[in-house]
Amino acid sequence: xxxxxxxxxxxxxxxxxxxxxxxxxxxxxxxxxxxxxxxxxxxxxxxxxxxxxxxxxxxxxxxxxxxxxxxxxxxxxxxxxxxxxxxxxxxxxxxxxxxxxxxxxxxxxxxxxxxxxxxxxxxxxxxxxxxxxxxxxxxxxxxxxxxxxxxxxxxxxxxxxxxxxxxxxxxxxxxxxxxxxxxxxxxxxxxxxxxxxxxxxxxxxxxxxxxxxxxxxxxxxxxxxxxxxxxxxxxxxxxxxxxxxxxxxxxxxxxx
Amino acid sequence: xxxxxxxxxxxxxxxxxxxxxxxxxxxxxxxxxxxxxxxxxxxxxxxxxxxxxxxxxxxxxxxxxxxxxxxxxxxxxxxxxxxxxxxxxxxxxxxxxxxxxxxxxxxxxxxxxxxxxxxxxxxxxxxxxxxxxxxxxxxxxxxxxxxxxxxxxxxxxxxxxxxxxxxxxxxxxxxxxxxxxxxxxxxxxxxxxxxxxxxxxxxxxxxxxxxxxxxxxxxxxxxxxxxxxxxxxxxxxxxxxxxxxxxxxxxxxxxxxxxxxxxxxxxxxxxxxxxxxxxxxxxxxxxxxxxxxxxxxxxxxxxxxxxxxxxxxxxxxxxxxxxxxxxxxxxxxxxxxxxxxxxxxxxxxxxxxxxxxxxxxxxxxxxxxxxxxxxxxxxxxxxxxxxxxxxxxxxxxxxxxxxxxx
Ligand SMILES: Cc1ncc(COP(=O)(O)O)c(C=O)c1O
Numbered sequence: 001x002x003x004x005x006x007x008x009x010x011x012x013x014x015x016x017x018x019x020x021x022x023x024x025x026x027x028x029x030x031x032x033x034x035x036x037x038x039x040x041x042x043x044x045x046x047x048x049x050x051x052x053x054x055x056x057x058x059x060x061x062x063x064x065x066x067x068x069x070x071x072x073x074x075x076x077x078x079x080x081x082x083x084x085x086x087x088x089x090x091x092x093x094x095x096x097x098x099x100x101x102x103x104x105x106x107x108x109x110x111x112x113x114x115x116x117x118x119x120x121x122x123x124x125x126x127x128x129x130x131x132x133x134x135x136x137x138x139x140x141x142x143x144x145x146x147x148x149x150x151x152x153x154x155x156x157x158x159x160x161x162x163x164x165x166x167x168x169x170x171x172x173x174x175x176x177x178x179x180x181x182x183x184x185x186x187x188x189x190x191x192x193x194x195x196x197x198x199x200x201x202x203x204x205x206x207x208x209x210x211x212x213x214x215x216x217x218x219x220x221x222x223x224x225x226x227x228x229x230x231x232x233x234x235x236x237x238x239x240x241x242x243x244x245x246x247x248x249x250x251x252x253x254x255x256x
Numbered sequence: 257x258x259x260x261x262x263x264x265x266x267x268x269x270x271x272x273x274x275x276x277x278x279x280x281x282x283x284x285x286x287x288x289x290x291x292x293x294x295x296x297x298x299x300x301x302x303x304x305x306x307x308x309x310x311x312x313x314x315x316x317x318x319x320x321x322x323x324x325x326x327x328x329x330x331x332x333x334x335x336x337x338x339x340x341x342x343x344x345x346x347x348x349x350x351x352x353x354x355x356x357x358x359x360x361x362x363x364x365x366x367x368x369x370x371x372x373x374x375x376x377x378x379x380x381x382x383x384x385x386x387x388x389x390x391x392x393x394x395x396x397x398x399x400x401x402x403x404x405x406x407x408x409x410x411x412x413x414x415x416x417x418x419x420x421x422x423x424x425x426x427x428x429x430x431x432x433x434x435x436x437x438x439x440x441x442x443x444x445x446x447x448x449x450x451x452x453x454x455x456x457x458x459x460x461x462x463x464x465x466x467x468x469x470x471x472x473x474x475x476x477x478x479x480x481x482x483x484x485x486x487x488x489x490x491x492x493x494x495x496x497x498x499x500x501x502x503x504x505x506x507x508x509x510x511x512x513x514x515x516x517x518x519x520x521x522x523x524x525x526x527x528x529x530x531x532x533x534x535x536x537x538x539x540x541x542x543x544x545x546x547x548x549x550x551x552x553x554x555x556x557x558x559x560x561x562x563x564x565x566x567x568x569x570x571x572x573x574x575x576x577x578x579x580x581x582x583x584x585x586x587x588x589x590x591x592x593x594x595x596x597x598x599x600x601x602x603x604x605x606x607x608x609x610x611x612x613x614x615x616x617x618x619x620x621x622x623x624x625x626x627x628x629x630x631x632x633x634x635x636x637x638x639x640x641x642x643x644x645x646x647x648x649x650x651x652x653x654x655x656x657x658x659x660x661x662x
Contacts, residue, residue, distance in 0.1 A: 037562040038436070038548060040443045041286045047430065059560045084284060085547045089561030111547065113287045116274075136288040138450060147287070161288060162448035 001204075001245050002029035002193055004081065004217030006049035007066055008058030009035075010228045016069045018224075021234050023076045025241035029193075030070075031108065031215065034063055034082030041110045043165025045218040048225075060090045064102045071103035079106035079132060079153070084117070092119060096127040106130035106153045114150035121150060135187065137161050137179045144186035154191045157183055157211065159198070165218045167197035173206035180210045201247040216244055270581060275464020275551075277584035283463040285550045289443075292450045297465045299370045304472070309365065316361050317476065320394065321351045323358075324476075327484035327641070332611040337627065340494065340634035344614065344644040345481050347505065354617065354646030355477060355505045356458055357387035362473030364391045367454035374449060375399035377456040378442040380407055380435030380501070381572030381619065382414025383646055384458030389423035400424045402442045406433035407571045413650050432565040435501075435575045439549050459502025460579030463550030467507075467579050474508025481641055482512055489639055495630060497522045498643035499622040500540070500593065501572045503579035505645040510591060511581075520592070522630070523582060524622045526568035527595035537566035538595035539578040540586045553580040569598035569654060570618035572646075600625040602658045605648060617646035618654065 003022050007015055019030050035050035035058055042050070067078055080099065087095050087109070099107070107129050112120055114133050124131040130153035135144050138161055148155055160167060160175045176194060183192060195215030198204055204214045223240045227233040270277045283293055303309040317323040325346040334342045347355035360377075367375060375392055377399065379385030385401040392399040401418055405427040408415050418425050431437040439461075446455040460470040485493050496513060498506035500523040513519045528536035536542060539554045546555035548563055556564040556576035568574040585591040596604070601618055604625030609615045616624060623642050634640065648655065 037431070038440050040440045040549070041288075041447060043444070054562060083547075085555075085557070085563070086561035088546060089544075089557065089559070110286050111284045111550075113283075113285070113290055116283050134287045136286075138291050139287060140291065143287075143290070158288065161450060163444050 001027055001213060002031055002195070002215040003027040003220055003241065004031040004033060004195075004215060005220060006033035006035055006046060006053050007063045008053035008056055009049040009221065010052060010224055012053070012056050012058055012062060014234065015066045018234055018237065019070050019076070020073065021238045022241055023074055025238040026245035027076065027241065028213070029077045029079060031079045031081045031217070032063065032067070034060060034080055034086060036083040036086055039083060041163055043163040043218060045166070045221050046164050049221045060086055060095065064098050067104055068102040077105045078103065079108060079130075080104055081108040081110070084109050084112050084120070092123055096123040096129060099129055100127040104129060106132050108132045108134070108156060110134065114146055132156050134158050135183055137175055141182055141186050144183060148187040148189050151190050154193045154212070155187045156215070157192050157194045159194050159196045159207070162196070164196055166199045166222065170206070172197040172203055176207045176210065180207075184210070201244055204244065205247075270584065271464060271468055275468070277581045278587065280545070280553050280580035280583040281464055281467060281551050283550060284547045284552070285463045286447060288447050288450060289463070292446070293463055293465070295370065299366060300465050300469055303366060303369060309369065313362055313365055317358065321357055321361065322349065324480045325349050327481060327488060329488070330612050333608065336607075336611055337631035339631045339636055340638040340640050342627070343493070343639060343641045344612070345477060345509065345641055347477060347643060347645045348614065348616065348620070348647035352383070352387050352390050353649065354383040354387070355474060355508065356384040357390065358476055358508070359458065359470050359473040359504060360384065360387035360391045360456060363454070363456040363469065364388070364395060364397070367456070368395065370454065372452060372454035374453040375456060376402070376442055376445050376453055377458060378402045378435065378438035379458060380404070380438065380574060381570065381617070382407065382411040382418065382650060383572060383617075385423065385425070386414050386417050386421070388456050388458070389418045389421035392423065393421045398422060398424070400426060400445070402426050402428050402438040402445070404428045404433040404435060404438050407435065407438070410654055411571050411650055412653070434566070434571065436563065436566065436577070443549070459504040460507045460581060461502040461549055461551065461553070461577055467551065467581055470504050471507045471511050471581065474504050475511050477505065477508040477643060478510060478512035481509065485641065492516055492519055493641045494518070494638040495520045495522065495634065495640040496643070497524060497623045497626055497630070497640065499573065499619050499645060500525050500578060500582060501575055501619060502577070503582045505643050507579060507581055509643045510585070514590060521590065522626065523591050523593045524626045525593060525595040526570060526573035526601070526622055527597045528567040528569070530597055531595055534564070535567035536595070537568040537573050537575060539576060540582060540593040541595050543576070545583065548577045551580045553583040554578055554586070569601060569658070570622070570651070572617070572619040573622065594626065596622050596625040600628070602655065605651075605655055606659075614644065615648035616644055617648050618651045620645045621648075
């Protein structure tokens, strides 16, 4: 299970502690979102979290500091996820150098598909940062093989044709059912993690037999937004994550 | 006399196969959109050589838009400056009141050819939205127009027009609530409905092949201007001016002229309250290269690469990016990019209205206003062409507000 949070959301001071709680509650990979002013592949939840983080002054340097602090205490794989422009302005070379020195393991840049920005792919290999690329329901089989070739760590399988954010009913599992066999057949060198729209344990279970893991982002951020006013919001978030991963044990268990 | 040699030679190289103009352009988009861009690229390549498509396009330009638009000699304006003769390329006389419809017709025809049933578009000043809604009404198609709520309030007339034409106008509340945010929302819609939806971009921006496509559908402006200049003046113009928001009217005017090195080309951006302030939209003057909306181009942005809010009194120029080919032409020096402020633009509206009886759009007024700087450098045996990209009816409320101020 991979969990996405926007770095610096809900406040920059708690990201390191939050990541620790996520790991203790069952996260296997942490995706740290680098907020961008114009997140055009994201739905309202991540748009909101990005804005909150940016309003509090989060930038790439402060994210590198967060990663360094997490690395002092944990070996959990950290994948940075964000749009290319802030990375470009930081300086491509400088970004990858710094990322590898603070202990970043991988990177997801949704607006840089394989082949469209070769310099980025070369830097990933020079600095040993795993490039994670995406496949979607409308990706051709030939293209899936290209994505598999270009990726390391895992391939990010987008569950639905759309932007990030929670989905209604069984939309995700219905959509995944239609194209996952094609993905399995063509993505053979990397684990396949599926993300976009997964809200809870049932959603995850409905698809997890067919893939190597799942990613939750918007639902986690929605949860944090709901409990943030409580003093014990980090612990409550841990409970939410355990429910995500293992399910709710008893019918009387009141989860947030 | 300058000869009208074929302008295809040197410019045929831009963009390259991958959609780059020098280092600018490209396709920096989510994987989900790549198949759509591939299909679009293939369909566009087909229609470029498809005689029946071209004939349908030309017929609509003639019989529906009212092309060709005149090249009007502006006698009193010329007299006002007492230097080179001034002509206006009258895109304001296009059906719906601006050049935007040249592109909307081309893209709607392409959408129909590709069997797409759902049309979406973004709009700033509302002119592209009106043009898209108009062409959709003409073909009995429905469309959805994304528009920032700030623009909805300052271009109300155009919102009413779009609704009357049967379009659904969806307000966008994020960021500065202007053109750039409307493009974000249109892209999100496209990502979510990519199978049946055609996204009609209204300016020479976005991922390849959009900047190329918009250039091609707007090049009729420059091609006609060349012919009319030869007919009316017996030679090509010495100076050509166009305002630059995303850059569609400018590239349509400039592209056919690029190889005529003696024509001096000027793109005029919106300096808002001044390029030295943070409230302007002069991307090529005050920005740095970066990636937004699928391509690499000059951008207004913070040192951390966050997109800055643009500002201009004219909604159509109020955009922190610019088409990638303009970035290329800026760096090669073929086109000179400069800017004028809100106040100068308002003065430009007044000048053209009072001297020629033509009320220009606030966007267009930026090009008019630059005459104050350009004309003293010209000679009376030269002539200037200004692309009069649109008419000012939509801006009357804004203009009235400014003119009342002391
Ligand atoms: C009349 C007019 N001119 C110019 C523009 C600016 O767009 P572009 O730079 O793409 O021509 C607009 C945009 O709305 C417009 O309505």
